[in-house]
Amino acid sequence: MERNEAYPITYGILGLLAFWGPLSGYDIKRLFDHMLAAMWGAAHSQIYKELRRMEELDWVDMKREEQEARPDRKVYSMTDKGREALSKWQAQPPDVFQMRDELLLKVLFGTFAAQGDLAQNLRTGITNHEMRLLTYRQSTQYIPVQGIFPHGDKRYNPYAAESEEDPYFRLITQFAIEFEKTYLKWLYEALDFVENRHEDVALEENGDEEDPS
Amino acid sequence: MERNEAYPITYGILGLLAFWGPLSGYDIKRLFDHMLAAMWGAAHSQIYKELRRMEELDWVDMKREEQEARPDRKVYSMTDKGREALSKWQAQPPDVFQMRDELLLKVLFGTFAAQGDLAQNLRTGITNHEMRLLTYRQSTQYIPVQGIFPHGDKRYNPYAAESEEDPYFRLITQFAIEFEKTYLKWLYEALDFVENRHEDVALEENGDEEDPS
DNA sequence: TATATCATGTAATCGGTTACATGATTAA
DNA sequence: TTAATCATGTAACCGATTACATGATATA
Numbered sequence A, B: 001m002e003r004n005e006a007y008p009i010t011y012g013i014l015g016l017l018a019f020w021g022p023l024s025g026y027d028i029k030r031l032f033d034h035m036l037a038a039m040w041g042a043a044h045s046q047i048y049k050e051l052r053r054m055e056e057l058d059w060v061d062m063k064r065e066e067q068e069a070r071p072d073r074k075v076y077s078m079t080d081k082g083r084e085a086l087s088k089w090q091a092q093p094p095d096v097f098q099m100r101d102e103l104l105l106k107v108l109f110g111t112f113a114a115q116g117d118l119a120q121n122l123r124t125g126i127t128n129h130e131m132r133l134l135t136y137r138q139s140t141q142y143i144p145v146q147g148i149f150p151h152g153d154k155r156y157n158p159y160a161a162e163s164e165e166d167p168y169f170r171l172i173t174q175f176a177i178e179f180e181k182t183y184l185k186w187l188y189e190a191l192d193f194v195e196n197r198h199e200d201v202a203l204e205e206n207g208d209e210e211d212p213s
Numbered sequence C: 001t002a003t004a005t006c007a008t009g010t011a012a013t014c015g016g017t018t019a020c021a022t023g024a025t026t027a028a
Numbered sequence D: 001t002t003a004a005t006c007a008t009g010t011a012a013c014c015g016a017t018t019a020c021a022t023g024a025t026a027t028a
Helices: A008-020 A025-035 A044-056 A080-091 A102-108 A117-137 A167-199 B008-020 B025-035 B044-056 B080-091 B102-108 B117-137 B167-196
Strands: A060-065 A073-078 B060-065 B073-078
Touching (some): A008 A044, A025 A073, A102 B008, B008 B073, B025 B044
Antiparallel strands (some): A060 A073
């Protein structure tokens, strides 16, 4: 049995090519950051490497566009074989989700943190997740048009407003927004908890629950 | 400048040793699955390797317990240096969270899936996350006692009921439950959408009113 | 009888990150 | 003047996974 020939990032690239036709590695990196930030991240070096691999698999075609003063643009487009692979992938059960969140680990072991460190980490988390929430709420401008595939040779401008929106992208954006809202709600509650319980244990006697946030 | 000497899994192990005193690699693996499943996963091979590394760093001490008919138990306990490292880690800002969820990727590119594949994947996700939610709701039996650190030489039975619960573990469990509830709510809505193929736009960002459950 | 669990590890590989490299153009 | 962006890659490394290995004991 042969080795795995593809993994999530492969299909991430393939999906972007299916939506937006021929793209360079640089284009793909930009779209990754805008479109796939909510579910998968990728460094540009990995995208370039993966594109080379996908070319060997005949999942993509490369056309070199010469430029003066800059390296040539290597523009990739999905092949029939690539389209088939993308469809086959959808027929396999998804990997079990695995959370990897260092902030949660730090909260769990908050007992071993010095005064104030945990609160500071929670505030950092709040800043990060507030920024994400904002990004996702503004991300509708990136919604791709529907039904390009399987005639995906045309190139669409991801920044242009389109009349027909892809319903799955809307679905993902909704998930990302709800996730960030849930995360933030918890972060604020956790921060409130660690700030108020460290002040003085004796305060628990009288009513200190009036706290307008 | 020297290489990183530790990363999240290192502190995961260290934190478990701080809570529950001397433990073997096998014990740690079991606790990882029960306590840290919501925020970090680890294979047993990685834990054994990491323990050897931590021994070289003098973050843990190892004592060999001989057994007949089985390999010796190598029982690790945290050193002062390890305790210091755990505390220093809490003073550093946490890594930015990076989601890696293949199911979300498949939903985003749902346009390229054959009839029924997407719904099937969503159902798999529902099964997985329902199981997680159940696990987290039952996980209160694993809540560790508070304030062992910094005198953490005693060993506590993680299965025993304790009067004083660690508030941070409770916090994490709450997060995990809220996360799974949010995820599941979205999964059911997404499944309904792909099964019924509404023309109207489902899933507007819901209001602030909470359902009183 | 077959599987699972206890209990421990090693080896090989892989997916992903970090660092290095180039050089023009544009914005602060 | 400094930094960022455009645009492309290579090389080294590292954290994590998968497969391999052993052998008793308990459970179905």
